[in-house]
Amino acid sequence: MTPPRAAVIAGASAAGLAAADGLRDGGWTGTITVLGEERRPPYDRTMLSKGLLVQPAAQPLPLRTPEQLAERGIDLQVGHAARGLDIDRRLVVTGDGGVLPYDALILATGSRPRTMTTVDGLPLPGLGTVEDLELLRDLVDAARTVTLIGTGFISLEIAAALRARHVQVTVLGADTLPLAGCLGDQVARWLWDQHRTHGVDGHLGRKVISVGGGPGDFLVHLEDGSVHHGDVALAGIGVVPCDEWLIGSGVRRRGGVLCDAAGRTGVPDVWAAGDLARTDGESPGQTLGFGHWTNAVEQGRNVGLNVARGEANAYHGPRTFWTEQYGHTIRSIGTREPGDLDETVEGDVASGEFVVLHHGRDGTWHGVTACRRDRALRGYRRLLLARAPLADAHALARQQLSSPTS
Amino acid sequence: MNGRTRIVVDATRCQAYGLCVAVHPDVFDVPAGSPIAVVLRDVVDADDVADVEQAVRVCPAQALSLQSAGDR
């Protein structure tokens, strides 16, 4: 009798669990082992920088119940990291020195906050895990002023959450207008105005040169010579892939694990998904990473289905993300390419209720960003999925305006 | 299976993110002020199923589940 085939998934979060479900949904009858470095069962990471930071003690929601895992025959091993990979013998080396043989391996170890240290080598806290959240809560409890370095989504969400706790917040970053690249100038300006209205102090468009001092009195030096004090200094300067365990393994990496749109890494039976993966774009040589939840889930599931069915279907679903700041939930579907025009087709950005299309000057339509128009979004999503031309989006906007759905 | 499915929102888990609404607004809604999503049509037809299943997968709180309408 041949032993059951073994699927090993490294990384127990959005992508890894979706891959496990995809395997079962695709008919995988072998074993499924999911390795997770974190000690606690997988949870909703997106909540860390939102409601959870405002509340003193609430915990994020677990992604699966033990019953759900048992029912689907998914062996989740938390606190058990992958530390190495032998692609010739098809073994994953784990943190306790053990080895796990695989017939199929899915790499889904995600990303972690990029670290930044003070001139004395003290690492500044970031926010990527529940442990980080707990540390941050403690720090913030004892602080009057917090200096946030970086102006990405997570940083701005942290700023908004800290304002809800009445902490004085200073945001520092090299971008003159946070998030303008992905939301467009108008929406980005409106969002930054929300921060200003809620009392966030910003010094933008100037690079951070160094951070000195320590707990209770951090001093952040900017390139214009100004120095900004904070009881606490936090780093929100993006993420780096958790791929160091693959160094020397033969899996190709460049800012993450390289794979095709189906999730294949080029190493036989080794696949990748989620924040860790950098997939082939549509033009030659282009690779894309997309560090957002829905993408991790859908990509993970697609890989699981491919492995189970012995197929190599590409995942080309539109990229979507959301962010929540000061009670406004902004959603984007598709992309905004550099130089895109941003056209408001429903509502009005200043009112906080809008649909904005992102398209090239040649009329190629790339994506849509909306706030308080959730019910309008499905139509645009379908059009983007069908690669419809801009004219169809305009027609949809006219139709939705004449018969509002919400 | 008769192709009809019932959607259940777990009120203890739903965080009113509204991702489900963006995926399928004819089926899900988070009314202003509501702490959880409401299902506008709790039995969905075969042609809604793909979008509803996507909503179930991407809900970060894993608050949605599907039951075959014949189940109870």
Ligand SMILES: Cc1cc2nc3c(=O)[nH]c(=O)nc-3n(C[C@H](O)[C@H](O)[C@H](O)COP(=O)(O)OP(=O)(O)OC[C@H]3O[C@@H](n4cnc5c(N)ncnc54)[C@H](O)[C@@H]3O)c2cc1C
């Ligand atoms: C604070 C915060 C807020 C966010 N908010 C949003 C949001 O509002 N909207 C949105 O779309 N996205 C948001 N994101 C991004 C979203 O959470 C990620 O895109 C998503 O979690 C990626 O899923 P993943 O499974 O690929 O990787 P991750 O969630 O990063 O999970 C990877 C897992 O693998 C584990 N791991 C790492 N190395 C190893 C190893 N060697 N062996 C075993 N396990 C390992 C890690 O511990 C981790 O648990 C947010 C992220 C953060 C940090």
Ligand code: SF4
């Ligand atoms: S996506 Fe999930 S958490 Fe969000 S409103 Fe829908 S059911 Fe609730």
